[in-house]
Amino acid sequence: MKTAVFVKAGQMAIETIEKPSVIEVDDAIIRVVRACVCGSDLWSYRGDDDKATHSANSGHEIIGIVDEVGSAINTVKKGDFVIAPFTHGCGHCAACRAGFEGGCQGHDRSTNFSSGYQAEYVRYAHADWSLVKIPGQPSDYSEGMIASLLALADVMPTGYHAARVANVQKGDTVAVVGDGAVGLCAVIAAKMRGAKRIIIMSRHKDRQELALEFGATDIVEERGEEGVAKVLELTNGDGVDAALECVGTQLSTETALAIARPGASIGRVGVPHTKDINLSDYFFQNAIIAGGPASVTTYDKSVLLKAVLDGEINPGKVFTQSYSLDDIDQAYKDMQERKTIKSMVVVSK
């Protein structure tokens, strides 16, 4: 079967490897219908992650059809259409019970995240509780709906995580730092949770337009100190009730902390690529700093899948270009160059 591999910075390729098969009793083999490229995949593609090695970091977001299951899998069977969350919670440990399967304690952490999923088939570990069944088959859905279902493997739940851990409440003023697919999904999440005002920090016209469509009320184009000043100006000097950090850089994290009023929450979901942010610096502002890998299964099963199927939210709009698996390098390149907000990869029907 075909799989995408990271060759070196700026170069993805397709290789042919053996189709995966069930190894553990709680594995599921999934035939991939759609995959995509994540902002976190781009860190190594851009050359910003010098630890990245050949074959590292080739995707973790798919929807597909169950092809085979291990003997301990009772929730899905061959032929089922599923969302494959990038987190593989057991559903039973203290972390999973608390709705934080990104830190599942039921198995070794190294097996808790998807990797190498830009491929024709994947082996999905700890599948029993984690996989999310979609009613029907891919052919039952429009392309727009397929895109929104694909968004439920990572970006939409990740945006939702930012809003949940920042405890966004009805009537809140919220700022979203970052206009990538996750930031845009965080706008959707803030609106779902009843935020009255949603400020997005964005410098790109196409993303600003989508943010407004998703529910943003204000756009701040400035960055750094100027951006902070603008957000404070928009909020009469108060700062925001919740800042959703959806990038992970030093600047974006410091910005999120600086625009938060005393006692506000910072929900951070961008994988940190920060040098040093010292906790003690934020004591006197009573900052509530939360976040980490999202609780994909929890959110999909409790609220997000229904919201997508009911047409209440359309996170699939973040996919503005589609590619075949053979064109994986182009999918990365266009996303890196911001020619597309997020690249979808059409693997099978």
Added chain:
Amino acid sequence: MKTAVFVKAGQMAIETIEKPSVIEVDDAIIRVVRACVCGSDLWSYRGDDDKATHSANSGHEIIGIVDEVGSAINTVKKGDFVIAPFTHGCGHCAACRAGFEGGCQGHDRSTNFSSGYQAEYVRYAHADWSLVKIPGQPSDYSEGMIASLLALADVMPTGYHAARVANVQKGDTVAVVGDGAVGLCAVIAAKMRGAKRIIIMSRHKDRQELALEFGATDIVEERGEEGVAKVLELTNGDGVDAALECVGTQLSTETALAIARPGASIGRVGVPHTKDINLSDYFFQNAIIAGGPASVTTYDKSVLLKAVLDGEINPGKVFTQSYSLDDIDQAYKDMQERKTIKSMVVVSK
């Protein structure tokens, strides 16, 4: 009038200075009935704070009688018995409205905290919303009740802050790191909020006994890695739902973070004396790190004063020795040497 002054590490003294008078329209002059020594006062007394200068850091926790008020004060009058919170919120800004007056935005931050309150009289800035009126007069209360009322100026609300920002819920397993007066009050707070299990990390017999009386269910005497291992053992490897950090050192903060299960909250109220705790290190455990100066007025008015007056809680038990103002150096020394959990200073009747 007499006031305590910090002379140098290991030496407090009494000096005679002019009695304060109203300067700003929202000032109140308070005749001090009881003052006390805070764990944070001891940082400089021990010599751990090399920035401390003569007359710095002489107390911030009192109850007393209003002696004079500025023209903008409408909530209290001469003769009223009051708790003087160490935070001076305006009650109207976004931070205060959200219940985080420790970060009040209504005035310059330098005027938001009490200082120099081990004295016969104090000038209390921004008094209108912040002061908390106690029914009746000091003579109406037992010495035990007076002690509990004094605890409402800082330690009890600070312990409560740890539990509130860590979102302690009914049924939670909570660990309290630190067995000083604040840690012991955090035990009270965790119990008030319905925690099922309360583990206190404590090495001192007198404090352990008080912790058990306040509602602790388990004691961990070990520190550092051994202490972390013990808490994990007590929780079947899960870690706790909430860790209340009531010391502020590097070790106590790292301990609190290490015993928290993924997605758990760390409520920190010990003023940080940490070298460097890097935020990005706690992303993958989805740590929720909250805390800062407590919301004293908010908690006293909403829940704590009533709980004390109804005899539901007895935080005054943390005061295990009393001193006259003239004996202020002994009050510091005994507390530093752990001969008393917290030193009360009897200033007037």
